[in-house]
Amino acid sequence: MSAETVEKTIEKKPAEAFLSKRRKKLVSDPLVDENPITIQVLGICSALAVTTQMKPTLVMAISVIFVVVMSNLVISLMRNTIPSRVRIIVQLAVVATLVTLVSEVLKAFAYDMYKELSVFVGLIITNCIVMGRLEAFALGNKPYDSVLDGFGSALGYSWIILTVAFFRELLGSGAVFGLPIYESISSIFGPDFNLATNGLMVSPVGAFIILGLIIWVQRTKTGYVEH
Amino acid sequence: MQQSNTYIITFSVILTVVLGLLLSGTSQLLGPRQKEAIALDNKKQILGAVISGEEIAAMTPQEVNEYYNNRIASVVVDINGKEVTEQDGVAVTAETVDIAKNYKKSAEDRLYPVYIFHGEGNPDEVANYVLPLYGAGLWDAIWGYIALDTDMNTVGGITLAHAGETPGLGARITEPGVQARYEGKTIFNESGELVAVEMQKGEGKDYSDDPHQVDGMSGATITAKGVNNMLKNYLGYYKAYIENKKSSTAVAVL
Numbered sequence: 484m485s486a487e488t489v490e491k492t493i494e495k496k497p498a499e500a501f502l503s504k505r506r507k508k509l510v511s512d513p514l515v516d517e518n519p520i521t522i523q524v525l526g527i528c529s530a531l532a533v534t535t536q537m538k539p540t541l542v543m544a545i546s547v548i549f550v551v552v553m554s555n556l557v558i559s560l561m562r563n564t565i566p567s568r569v570r571i572i573v574q575l576a577v578v579a580t581l582v583t584l585v586s587e588v589l590k591a592f593a594y595d596m597y598k599e600l601s602v603f604v605g606l607i608i609t610n611c612i613v614m615g616r617l618e619a620f621a622l623g624n625k626p627y628d629s630v631l632d633g634f635g636s637a638l639g640y641s642w643i644i645l646t647v648a649f650f651r652e653l654l655g656s657g658a659v660f661g662l663p664i665y666e667s668i669s670s671i672f673g674p675d676f677n678l679a680t681n682g683l684m685v686s687p688v689g690a691f692i693i694l695g696l697i698i699w700v701q702r703t704k705t706g707y708v709e710h
Numbered sequence: 711m712q713q714s715n716t717y718i719i720t721f722s723v724i725l726t727v728v729l730g731l732l733l734s735g736t737s738q739l740l741g742p743r744q745k746e747a748i749a750l751d752n753k754k755q756i757l758g759a760v761i762s763g764e765e766i767a768a769m770t771p772q773e774v775n776e777y778y779n780n781r782i783a784s785v786v787v788d789i790n791g792k793e794v795t796e797q798d799g800v801a802v803t804a805e806t807v808d809i810a811k812n813y814k815k816s817a818e819d820r821l822y823p824v825y826i827f828h829g830e831g832n833p834d835e836v837a838n839y840v841l842p843l844y845g846a847g848l849w850d851a852i853w854g855y856i857a858l859d860t861d862m863n864t865v866g867g868i869t870l871a872h873a874g875e876t877p878g879l880g881a882r883i884t885e886p887g888v889q890a891r892y893e894g895k896t897i898f899n900e901s902g903e904l905v906a907v908e909m910q911k912g913e914g915k916d917y918s919d920d921p922h923q924v925d926g927m928s929g930a931t932i933t934a935k936g937v938n939n940m941l942k943n944y945l946g947y948y949k950a951y952i953e954n955k956k957s958s959t960a961v962a963v964l
Contacts, residue, residue, distance in 0.1 A: 569718055569722060576726070583733055583736075584733070590744045591744045591747060592747075598751070685878070686878050
C-alpha cells in the first residue's frame with residue numbers, strides 16, 4: 484500500500500526521476516513482452532534480409548536505433564504543432580530525412596557496408612516499427628519518454644536480429660563477426676575433424692527457421708498466446 | 711484539433727524547406743568523402759579482377775591506392791581500338807571515364823578505358839589487361855571487370871557487381887566462388903571467332919572441359935543471361951583493341 488502511494492506522488496511531481504520505474508518499463512517492455520519482431524511480428528523483411536552476417540546486422544541495428552530514437556524525439560517535440568490532417572506525411576518526411584542521413588553517412592564513411600546493406604537502409608522508412616512508435620507513442624507523449632520508448636523498441640528489434648544473425652553466421656558460414664570459429668575448432672581437433680557449414684542458413688529460409696525457434700522459445704517461457 | 715488550411719500549408723512549406731536544407735547540406739558536406747569512397751571502391755573492383763579478394767580486404771585504403779598506382783596503368787580507346795587522349799578539348803583518363811554514363815551513348819561514341827596490370831613500377835612488363843563491363847541484370851544494372859592474360863584470350867579473373875539483383879539468387883554474381891568459375895576460360899574459339907564465356911542454365915554440372923562455358927546459378931537464369939550479354943557485348947566493343955594487342959604479341963613471339 485504505502486509503496487504504491489509513494490510511487491504515485493513521485494509521478495505527480497513535475498520532476499520525475501531520470502529513470503523511474505515507469506520509464507524503465509518503456510525501455511524494457513519492448514525487449515521481451517512487447518517485442519516488435521517476436522510478438523508484434525513487425526519489421527520481418529529486413530530481419531530476414533540483412534542477418535546473414537553479424538557485422539552488417541550490427542550496422543543495421545545501430546541505424547534503426549538512431550532513426551527510431553531521433554524520429555520519436557523530433558515528432559514528440561513537434562507534436563503540438565503538427566496539423567493532424569497531414570500528420571502521416573509529416574512523420575514520413577521526418578523519417579525519410581533521417582534515413583537518408585544515415586544512408587549518406589554510411590556511403591561516406593563505410594562504403595562497403597553501404598553496398599552490402601544497399602536497399603535495406605532505405606527500407607527502414609517502411610519499417611513498421613518506426614511509424615508504429617510515432618503514431619502510437621511519440622504523438623501523445625513528452626520528448627524524453629518518447630526517446631526511451633523508441634530506444635526500447637529499436638533495442639527489442641536489434642537484439643532479435645543480432646541473435647538471428649549470430650546463429651545464421653555461425654551455422655551458415657562457421658564464423659562470428661567474420662572470425663572463423665569452425666576453422667579454429669577444426670584445428671584443435673586435428674585435420675580429420677571437420678565441421679560442415681549449412682548452406683540453408685545463408686538463404687532467407689534459414690532466417691525464418693531461426694526466427695521461428697526464437698519465437699517458440701520465447702512464447703513457451705512467457706506463456707504468451709495470440710488472441 | 712482542426713487547423714486552417716493556411717496553417718497546414720505554412721507548416722508543410724516550413725518543414726519541407728528545413729528538411730531540404732538539412733539534406734542538401736549533408737550531401738554537400740559528405741560529397742567529397744563519398745566520391746573518394748566510390749573511387750576507392752572502383753579501384754578495388756579493378757584490382758579484384760587480377761588479385762584475390764582477401765588480399766584486397768587486408769589492405770588499408772592508402773595501401774589500395776598505392777598498389778593501384780604502382781601496378782595499374784591505363785589507356786582509353788575508342789571502338790576502333792585507337793587511343794583517345796582528349797575529347798572536346800578535355801583530357802581523358804581512364805579513371806575519369808564513367809562507364810555507366812557512356813553506356814547511354816551509342817557503342818560507336820563511347821569511350822573504352824583499359825586498365826593494364828603490370829609488374830611493380832614497370833609498365834612494360836604487362837601481366838593482364840583489365841576491361842570494364844556494363845549491362846542489365848534482372849532488376850537493375852550489373853557491371854564488372856574482366857582480366858585477360860597477355861594472349862588476349864584466356865580469362866585471368868573477373869569481378870562482377872550489381873545494383874539490385876535478388877539477394878541469394880542473382881546477387882550471387884558477387885561471390886568469389888561464382889567469379890572463380892571464369893578463370894582459365896577462353897573467349898575466342900578455335901577458328902578465331904569471339905564467343906566470350908557463357909554461363910549456363912542450372913547449377914552443379916561440371917564444365918571444366920568446355921573453355922567457353924561456366925556453371926550457372928540456380929534460380930538466377932535471367933541475371934546469368936545479363937552477365938552473358940554483358941560479356942559478349944563488351945568484349946565485342948573491345949574487339950579491335952584485343953585483336954590489335956593479339957597481333958602485336960604474336961609478332962613479338964615470332
